[in-house]
Each structure stands twice: as C-alpha cells, then as structure tokens.
Amino acid sequence: MNIDLSLMPVTLDVAHVGLGALSLLLIIIVVIMAMFRSSSNTNESTVEPNKEQVTPSDKVDESAIKQNLLKETTPEAALQLLMLLQQDARLIDFVHEDLAGFSDSDVGAAARVVHEGSRKVLQQVFNFEAIRSEDEESRITLVQGFNASENRLTGNVTGEAPFTGTLIHKGWRVNEVSLPQLAKEHDVYVVAPAEVEL
Amino acid sequence: MKYSIGIDLGTTNSVISYVELGSIDEQSSQDEPVTGLLEIAQLTSVGNVEKKKQLPSFLYLPHDAEITDAETSLPWGTQTSKITGVLARELGAKTPIRLVSSAKSWLSHGGVDRKSNFLPLNSPEEVNTVSPLQASIDYLAHLKNAWNSEFPEDSFDEQEVIITIPASFDPAARDLTAEAARAIGVRHLTLLEEPQAAVYSWVKSMGDNWRDQVSVGDVILVVDIGGGTTDLSLVAVTEEEGNLILNRIAVGDHILLGGDNMDLALAYQVRAKLAKEGKNLQPWQVQALTHGCRSAKEKMLIDPALDAVPLVVPSRGSKLLGATLRSELTRVEIEQTLVNGFFPEATIDEHPVEKPRAALTQIGLPYAQDAGITRHIAGFLSKQAGATDSLGFDSQDEFIKPSAILFNGGSLKAPVLANRLLSIINGWLTEAGEDKARLLDGADLDLAVAKGAAYFGFVKQGNGVRIRGGLASAYYIGVESSMPAVPGMDAPVEALCLAPFGMEEGTEAEVSDREFGLIVGQPVRFKFFGSTVRRDDVSGTLLDFWSPDELEELPEIQANLTADGRKEGEVVPVRLAAKVTEIGTLMVEAIPREGDQRWQVEFDVRD
Structure with a gap:
C-alpha cells in the first residue's frame, strides 16, 4: 500500500490530501475488523456496519472493495495465537472479567499473569524490531521515496518530501513469525478446553 | 558418516548437538568445524507442534479418552500411547499418575529391576507402565526422529553418536544406556562422561589457547550441577613428548541433587x-x-x-x-x-551427613540426604587425596588440591552461586597453604555437555586433544574364602579384582590363575564391588580386607551357562575376563578351559 505523495497534483488543497489519508486509515481498520470477524466464526452479515464509516471517503477506495482487492485472512493463525495467549497469559479470562469491585492489588496480581504470559508468547511467536532506531521525541527527516507504510505522517502534513518532524513512536516490525505447526484435525476454535478433574 | 551427534540425555532435559565431520577434512587446524544445535520438534500443547532446543525428558501415558491420535501428530507420525517433551511435562503436571520423570535416575538405581515396567511409580493398574530402560529408548527415539526429519539425507543410524552419561554411572547403567541406543538402531556409539564432555566443550571454545590456560601439574576440578544430579571429576594435566595431556583421574559418587x-x-x-x-x-x-x-x-x-x-x-x-x-x-x-x-560454609573435614534411612522407606529414588553441595565436594576431594600419586605430582596429604575449576550446569550461571562455591574451595586451599584455584571460563554452561559430546566425535577421528580416562573405578567380584565354617557367621568374602582402575577402552584383562566351577543351566550370582580409590590393584589381586569406604557394593552380577552342546548340570571350570568395549561399557565374560566359547556375565539381574 505505497502511496507516493509527490505524485499528487500540487494544486490539490490540503483538505483533500487529509481526506485521502483518512480513507487509507479507514481501509486499514476495515481490513482489521474483517480479520477479526472471520476469526470469530460468526455467520452474521459481513462488513456492512463498517462500510458506513467508509462511505464519506473517496470513490476510488469504494471500488477497491467491490473489485475485491482485499484479501481474506484465515482465522486459523488468529485462533492459534488466541489459544496461546489464553494458555500462557489467561488473556480471555482476564478480558472477560469485570474489574469493578476488585482492588488494584487484585487487578495487579492478575495483570502480572497476563503480562508475563503475553510477553512469553509474543517473544516465542514473533521476532520484533523497531522500525526507527532514532530516539523518540527527537527530530528526524524523511527523504523522498521513504516507505509510507513504515512511516506514518500526522499533524501538519503539507508540502513535499523531505519531511522533517518529531518521531512520536518508533514503530514495530515483525521480522519472523513462528507459530506452532498444527495437527491436521486440530479444532482451532477450541481456544481453551473445559477442564474436568477426576 | 557425515556428522558426529552429541546427545545430552539429561534427567530433566535432553539436548542434541552436532559437528559436521566432513567439514574439517584436510583443512588447517584453524578452521572451525560446522556445528549446530538441533531444534527438536515436539508437541507443546494438544495438536500443536513446535521446535525447541531442549526436549524435556518426560513421558506421559495418556488415557484412551484423553487425546485423539490425530491430536498427537508429529512431523514423523503420531505419538499415540506415549507423549514425550513439553506436552508430556504439561499434562503430567495436572495428572502425575501418568507421568514418567527422572528415568535417568532410575536407570542408575541399583535397587530396582531397571528393565521391569514400574514407571510411573505407584500408578493405578490400568496405566501401561514402562521400564526406566524403555523410557530412555523413547526419549532417544524421539531425538532420532527429530534428527531424521531435519536431515533426511543423513540417517541418524549412520552417524557417529555420542551419548553422555554421569561419570558416576555404574557398569549396569552404562550398559543399559548402550542397550537403549542399540534398540533405536544406533550403529556407531560411544558413551562419554558428562564432566569430560564439559571439558571438551571448554577446550573447543578456547581453540588453541587452551594450552595457555593450563600447565603441567594442574589438577582441574569439574563441578557439574545438572537438573537432577551433581557430578564431580578431576582432570590432571601431564606432559608427554612435549604435548600436554589431559587425564581424568577420578570421579565422584552418584549424587542425586541438582x-x-x-x-x-x-x-x-x-x-x-x-x-x-x-x-x-x-x-x-x-x-x-x-x-x-x-x-x-x-x-x-x-x-x-x-x-x-x-x-x-x-x-x-x-x-x-x-x-x-x-x-x-x-x-x-x-x-x-x-x-x-x-552451598553452606564447610571446612574440608565436613563431609555429607548420611543418616541410615528408616526401615520402612517406600521404594523411591535414593536422593542425596545432605543438600550441602560444598560438603559433597569436600568429601570427594578428601576421598581422592591420593588420585595424583601415580602421576608423580606432589604428594597430597589430607585432600587433593585442585589448581583450576571448571563449572558446568545452568545453576552455576548465577554469579552468586559460582562465586560462593569458588570462595569456599579457595578457603580450603588457602588454609592448606596452597594457591587459589582459578576458574576456567568460556564454556556455555547449559549446552556444554551436548556440544562437547559432538566435538568429541571430531576428536575421536584424531583431531585435537583427547582426555585419557579409562575405567574410573576398579571392579571386583566377591569370592567366598575357604575358611572353616563358623556357626552363626557368614563365610567371609574376599574381593577378586577383575578390572583395574584406569583400564582403557578396547582392552581386556583376564584372571588367569583362578577358576570357577559353573553349572550348566544354573545361573550363578557373584557379589560385585567397585572402588574409585584403589588405583594399584591389578587384575587378579585378591583382597581379604578393605575399609568400608574403599569398596562399594554394587548390584550382584550373574553368569548363566546355557547348554550349547553341554549337558545340563555339568560343572564347567571357567576363568573370568573383563573387557572395556570401544563404546565405553564394561563386559565380564566367563571363558571355559576348553573350547572357544564365551559367556557374558550379566549386570543388573533381579529375581
């Protein structure tokens, strides 16, 4: 999804560039939502509600959805990750709890379980690398032809590259994903089996 | 044979490492052989397979209703009735009655029949129990399959395989380990003591510089604290024709503490x-x-x-x-x-406290009663005071004084523990007026054993320094002395030396001047002893007296003369011979006066 901003006509006003960026963002959201929907395995109507959010944006993007430029993600990997996060970090249990009525120390104890476990899972499955090596809050310059999917411009986005601005977040890139292999008949929808002690 | 495969078959974790032998042919000594650690595919949760550097040495025997076959798929097939690795450990944490653990400690336990199916101990009748030997076979088979699925071109059976064992393993436990390896089809096998593997790993990590780190007259104490056992060895540095030689001169007792x-x-x-x-x-x-x-x-x-x-x-x-x-x-x-x-403060005279166990102790592993590792080391150094006498080193009176120390095992990665141990040992040395021992570092404490084992395969081909060792114990059989019977007293037993201390791999010793009458078809048992301190006895030495800490009684051994053309009940005079195989196991044979038959004497016999 590379968009070279320098290709835009210079006469185009700021508002349109902003709108373009917004629509891009919305598409990303739609993709993510679609991924989660398919992973939750519900057969409800597909992406309709999200489409409403998309309508105010450019027509080009609308047709992109119609032309099926989007790819479907398989729920398997998402469910597998969910299983690992439940198994080692009790994430589903934690998120399903109502925190009201519990003291901070209770929440803290549970948070340690979730944090320690999630960390272990993420370290095992993904190999992360910061996209930018500069310190956050320092001034950096993006030269022409920079990678727009790795570097997101915000704020007073005008003019042409090189862009100079403050690095707010250094970004993360996953270099390697190593999910466990699955047995062919394994039911990934069971993210945590019921446990019965005899 | 392309690879040398080193297997650290541990009490709680197994690791497999390899060295590519071909990669070092006709190259200068500077070139490092290609080495690696095999990532072992294993079930990590039901239906999930992951590759890990370690295979937890656990075996889980699931109930039929617990897991379907399809959920136990591995790259090489399904693990239907037995699950090994991470999943076994996880399932077993919740259902201990179906979990086999510490099989290696059982393998070296002389008080049980190591080939009978009794693990998991005290499990309900419907569980299909396995023997310590079978559990070891299962772990090795898993490692073999993992290797073969990673290196389909270079079949495991065809490679040089080195399996490490505690230096304190008795002949029966060594034999059983070799038997487990044969059972999975290993053809080129060698057993290597773990502390020696740690030394090899250190030598390899030092490259040619190891010669600058030690000098003639040095005595290196190897302290290997694993998950389940603590293993001690002494390695002396000598010189021959200008070359430094490493000699493993003593090993400690089997200490189940880690x-x-x-x-x-x-x-x-x-x-x-x-x-x-x-x-x-x-x-x-x-x-x-x-x-x-x-x-x-x-x-x-x-x-x-x-x-x-x-x-x-x-x-x-x-x-x-x-x-x-x-x-x-x-x-x-x-x-x-x-x-x-x-690691309590202890003087060199403080040795482990062993209380006699209560008469009704349940059958179980003989865990060390004294958790003080420092006291175990003090006991070992004192017992081995004479270990260097034959090398012409300065005579040591109270205890042997190491001049260098090599640590191994994950626990000693902690600076607090390593420093503590070092300072206590150095305290003993200072008090005795000796220089402090220096710490040899540079080894990877977690993986050194597997890496050193694989490197040993390379050394075996004539590259680099080889540690001289041979038997770390002299072995004796009990012979009833020909004294007149005294009512109420057992006939005194004399000990006849079969295999002397330091006997090397591939050599044989025969007790020529003594014959035993064996009856065809009737198994005969002998008392069997080992000694890690009597270094001067030769094959055929007869002891009529020894102090209790000199000789340790091992499980009995049994000679069984099969008929083979002889008449049942016939008495055949035989001589006994001991042989140390190339693999590293001890073999005792009965040789009849006539004919070229040989009968193997069995270790590990039970009723």
Whole structure:
C-alpha cells in the first residue's frame, strides 16, 4: 500500500490530501475488523456496519472493495495465537472479567499473569524490531521515496518530501513469525478446553 | 558418516548437538568445524507442534479418552500411547499418575529391576507402565526422529553418536544406556562422561589457547550441577613428548541433587510464608509455585539489580481476579535458601551427613540426604587425596588440591552461586597453604555437555586433544574364602579384582590363575564391588580386607551357562575376563578351559 505523495497534483488543497489519508486509515481498520470477524466464526452479515464509516471517503477506495482487492485472512493463525495467549497469559479470562469491585492489588496480581504470559508468547511467536532506531521525541527527516507504510505522517502534513518532524513512536516490525505447526484435525476454535478433574 | 551427534540425555532435559565431520577434512587446524544445535520438534500443547532446543525428558501415558491420535501428530507420525517433551511435562503436571520423570535416575538405581515396567511409580493398574530402560529408548527415539526429519539425507543410524552419561554411572547403567541406543538402531556409539564432555566443550571454545590456560601439574576440578544430579571429576594435566595431556583421574559418587532441588526448596519457603498469612496451598498450587520460583530464581540470580521478584499463582478456573495468589521472593530469601542451603560454609573435614534411612522407606529414588553441595565436594576431594600419586605430582596429604575449576550446569550461571562455591574451595586451599584455584571460563554452561559430546566425535577421528580416562573405578567380584565354617557367621568374602582402575577402552584383562566351577543351566550370582580409590590393584589381586569406604557394593552380577552342546548340570571350570568395549561399557565374560566359547556375565539381574 505505497502511496507516493509527490505524485499528487500540487494544486490539490490540503483538505483533500487529509481526506485521502483518512480513507487509507479507514481501509486499514476495515481490513482489521474483517480479520477479526472471520476469526470469530460468526455467520452474521459481513462488513456492512463498517462500510458506513467508509462511505464519506473517496470513490476510488469504494471500488477497491467491490473489485475485491482485499484479501481474506484465515482465522486459523488468529485462533492459534488466541489459544496461546489464553494458555500462557489467561488473556480471555482476564478480558472477560469485570474489574469493578476488585482492588488494584487484585487487578495487579492478575495483570502480572497476563503480562508475563503475553510477553512469553509474543517473544516465542514473533521476532520484533523497531522500525526507527532514532530516539523518540527527537527530530528526524524523511527523504523522498521513504516507505509510507513504515512511516506514518500526522499533524501538519503539507508540502513535499523531505519531511522533517518529531518521531512520536518508533514503530514495530515483525521480522519472523513462528507459530506452532498444527495437527491436521486440530479444532482451532477450541481456544481453551473445559477442564474436568477426576 | 557425515556428522558426529552429541546427545545430552539429561534427567530433566535432553539436548542434541552436532559437528559436521566432513567439514574439517584436510583443512588447517584453524578452521572451525560446522556445528549446530538441533531444534527438536515436539508437541507443546494438544495438536500443536513446535521446535525447541531442549526436549524435556518426560513421558506421559495418556488415557484412551484423553487425546485423539490425530491430536498427537508429529512431523514423523503420531505419538499415540506415549507423549514425550513439553506436552508430556504439561499434562503430567495436572495428572502425575501418568507421568514418567527422572528415568535417568532410575536407570542408575541399583535397587530396582531397571528393565521391569514400574514407571510411573505407584500408578493405578490400568496405566501401561514402562521400564526406566524403555523410557530412555523413547526419549532417544524421539531425538532420532527429530534428527531424521531435519536431515533426511543423513540417517541418524549412520552417524557417529555420542551419548553422555554421569561419570558416576555404574557398569549396569552404562550398559543399559548402550542397550537403549542399540534398540533405536544406533550403529556407531560411544558413551562419554558428562564432566569430560564439559571439558571438551571448554577446550573447543578456547581453540588453541587452551594450552595457555593450563600447565603441567594442574589438577582441574569439574563441578557439574545438572537438573537432577551433581557430578564431580578431576582432570590432571601431564606432559608427554612435549604435548600436554589431559587425564581424568577420578570421579565422584552418584549424587542425586541438582537445580530441581533448589526450585523445590524455594517453593517450600514461599509456601511457608503463605501459610503464615493463613493461605494453605493445594498440591497443584505448589507445582505452579515451583515453576514460578524457577523463573524468579533465574531472573534474580542473573540480574544483580533485582531485589524482589513477584510470584503469582493463577487460579485454575476462568475467574482470575480475586482467586490469584500473590507472593514474592526477595533476594535475601533466595540467597539464604540457595547459598546457605546448598552451598553452606564447610571446612574440608565436613563431609555429607548420611543418616541410615528408616526401615520402612517406600521404594523411591535414593536422593542425596545432605543438600550441602560444598560438603559433597569436600568429601570427594578428601576421598581422592591420593588420585595424583601415580602421576608423580606432589604428594597430597589430607585432600587433593585442585589448581583450576571448571563449572558446568545452568545453576552455576548465577554469579552468586559460582562465586560462593569458588570462595569456599579457595578457603580450603588457602588454609592448606596452597594457591587459589582459578576458574576456567568460556564454556556455555547449559549446552556444554551436548556440544562437547559432538566435538568429541571430531576428536575421536584424531583431531585435537583427547582426555585419557579409562575405567574410573576398579571392579571386583566377591569370592567366598575357604575358611572353616563358623556357626552363626557368614563365610567371609574376599574381593577378586577383575578390572583395574584406569583400564582403557578396547582392552581386556583376564584372571588367569583362578577358576570357577559353573553349572550348566544354573545361573550363578557373584557379589560385585567397585572402588574409585584403589588405583594399584591389578587384575587378579585378591583382597581379604578393605575399609568400608574403599569398596562399594554394587548390584550382584550373574553368569548363566546355557547348554550349547553341554549337558545340563555339568560343572564347567571357567576363568573370568573383563573387557572395556570401544563404546565405553564394561563386559565380564566367563571363558571355559576348553573350547572357544564365551559367556557374558550379566549386570543388573533381579529375581
């Protein structure tokens, strides 16, 4: 999804560039939502509600959805990750709890379980690398032809590259994903089996 | 044969490492052989297969209704009735009656029949129990399959395989390990003592510089604290024709004491702390706590800035809040429990305290009763005071004084523990007016054994220095002395030396001047002894007296003359001969006066 901003006509006003960026963002959201929907395995109507959010944006993007430029993600990997996060970090249990009525120390104890476990899972499955090596809050310059999917411009986005601005977040890139292999008949929808002690 | 494969078949974890032998042919000595660590595919949760550097040495025997065959798929097939690795450990934590653990400790336990199916101990009748030997076969088979699926071109059976064993393994345990390897089809096998493997790993990591690190007259003490056992060895440095030679001159007793004991000790301490707050833990919580203590220990011992690590035991149900137990482990607690409990201040005269066990002890592993590793080391150094006498080193009176120390095992990665141990040993040396021992470092304490084992395969081909060792013990059989019978007294037993100390691989010794009458078809048993201190006895030496700590009685051995053309009941005069095989196992044979038949005398016999 590379968009070279320098290709835009210079006469185009700021508002349109902003709108373009917004629509891009919305598409990303739609993709993510679609991924989660398919992973939750519900057969409800597909992406309709999200489409409403998309309508105010450019027509080009609308047709992109119609032309099926989007790819479907398989729920398997998402469910597998969910299983690992439940198994080692009790994430589903934690998120399903109502925190009201519990003291901070209770929440803290549970948070340690979730944090320690999630960390272990993420370290095992993904190999992360910061996209930018500069310190956050320092001034950096993006030269022409920079990678727009790795570097997101915000704020007073005008003019042409090189862009100079403050690095707010250094970004993360996953270099390697190593999910466990699955047995062919394994039911990934069971993210945590019921446990019965005899 | 393209690779040398080193297998650290551990009590709690197994590791497999390799060296590509072809990669070093006709190259200058500077070139490093291609080495690697095999990532072992294994079930990590039901239906999930992951590759890990370690294969937890656990075997889980699932109930038919527990897991479907399809859920136990591995790259090379399904593990239907037996699950090994991470999943076995995880399932077993919740269903201990179906979990086989510490098979290696059972393999070296002379008090049980190691080929009979009794593991898991005290499991219900419907569980299809396995023998310690079978469990070892299963672990090795898993490693073999993992190798073959990773290297389909270079079949495991065709490679040089080196399996490490504790230096203190008795002949029967060595034999059983070799038998397990044969059972999975290994053709080129060698057994290597773990402390020696650690030394090889150190030599390899030093490259040619190892010669600058030690000099003639040095005595290196190897302290290997594994998960389940502590293994001690002494290696002396001598010179021959200008070349430095390493000689393994002594090994310690079998001490069932290791890192797992430390985790358990910490968990019990936290349990006591929680009990004071009125919270009593259930068994599953203690288990989770032990797990938590292990990672807390590792974090804190490696990071000196941490003062406390919180411990949480999550609830078992889906309600996490309110039901999660919280406690913490402070640096003071960890250091007190581990430093004072396992590495207590001790003088060189303080040796392990062994109380006689209560008469009605359940059958179980002979865990060390004294957790003080420093006392075990003091006992070992004192017992081996004469280990260097024959090498022409300065005579040592009270105890042997090491001049260098090599550590191995994950527990000793912690600077607190390593420094403590070093300072206690150096305290003994200083008091005796000797220089302090220096620490040889540079080895990877977790993986050194497997790496050193694979490197040994390379050394075996004539590259680099080879440690001289041979038998670390002299072996004797008990012979009833021909004294007139005295009512109420057993006929005194004399010990006849079969295999002398230091007997080398591939050599044979025959007791020529003594014959035994064996009856065809009737098994005959002999008492069997080992001694790690009597270095001067030769084959055929007859002892009519020895002090109790000189000779250790081992499980009986049995000679069984099959008919083979002879008449049942016929008495055949035989001589006994001992042989150390190239693999590294001891073999005792009965040779009849006539004919060229030979009968093997069996170790590990039971009723």
